[in-house]
Amino acid sequence: QKNNPYYVQRFYFFSLYDKGIQMDKESWYSVTPEEISEYIASIIPNSYNSTILDAFCGCGGNSISFSKKFKRVFANDLYEEKIGMTKNNAKVYNCPDNIIYFINDFLTLNLEGENIDYVFLSPPWGGPEYKNEEIYSLKKWIIPDIEKIIEKSLKISKNIMLYLPRNTDLEELANIIYKYDKNDIESLSNTILLDVKYLNPASKVKAILVSYGPKYNTVKVK
Numbered sequence: 001q002k003n004n005p006y007y008v009q010r011f012y013f014f015s016l017y018d019k020g021i022q023m024d025k026e027s028w029y030s031v032t033p034e035e036i037s038e039y040i041a042s043i044i045p046n047s048y049n050s051t052i053l054d055a056f057c058g059c060g061g062n063s064i065s066f067s068k069k070f071k072r073v074f075a076n077d078l079y080e081e082k083i084g085m086t087k088n089n090a091k092v093y094n095c096p097d098n099i100i101y102f103i104n105d106f107l108t109l110n111l112e113g114e115n116i117d118y119v120f121l122s123p124p125w126g127g128p129e130y131k132n133e134e135i136y137s138l139k140k141w142i143i144p145d146i147e148k149i150i151e152k153s154l155k156i157s158k159n160i161m162l163y164l165p166r167n168t169d170l171e172e173l174a175n176i177i178y179k180y181d182k183n184d185i186e187s188l189s190n191t192i193l194l195d196v197k198y199l200n201p202a203s204k205v206k207a208i209l210v211s212y213g214p215k216y217n218t219v220k221v222k
């Protein structure tokens, strides 16, 4: 705790932090703060009748908020330890019993037979160093490969949402989405519609939320 610069923000990350929340080293700089994850869950249309995949669930910041607003949540992470933390933290928050857990590389995750309305993506930003970039290239920093993430996501649902650094190169992102969703874009001009929300948390995390797909009704031309 003494060497953890994020510890002062613990109740901002989880208001119930002292009720038994579990986090690991990576979680301290990558968890979505509660107020932000609540906001994200609240703006997704028709959530109570919908299902959502939290493809990179980490210690559960987003999944906890989704659980309270969605019919069903699919929470996935590459590591068993993270799923353990998400399970524990969902219990701390008294989440309904509607979270289904997967431990898998998202790129090979098999969700056959499941009906998924939304995919939420908070992939690793490449460590805290992302802040030093003037323009943040997803292709350079995001692990695993952003193109593969987008390609995979669009196969699961046409409604995707990404939680990304505020300095993200949106044109690069638009081009990647265009590449993998060309067939469904009616317009012949290579313009796609992204809804970009700048999140202004009290924490040092400076993020944007990018939504793409027919279920999101407010769109800005990019």
Ligand code: SAH
Pocket: 027, 030, 031, 032, 033, 055, 056, 057, 058, 059, 060, 061, 062, 076, 077, 078, 079, 082, 104, 105, 106, 107, 122, 123, 124, 143, 144
């Ligand atoms: N939104 C989460 C934090 C996500 S951090 C929260 O609020 O807690 C990114 C997560 O992606 C990490 O937990 C990491 O283990 C996971 N991850 C990294 N590579 C992955 C992959 N290929 N497939 C699935 N999860 C992966």
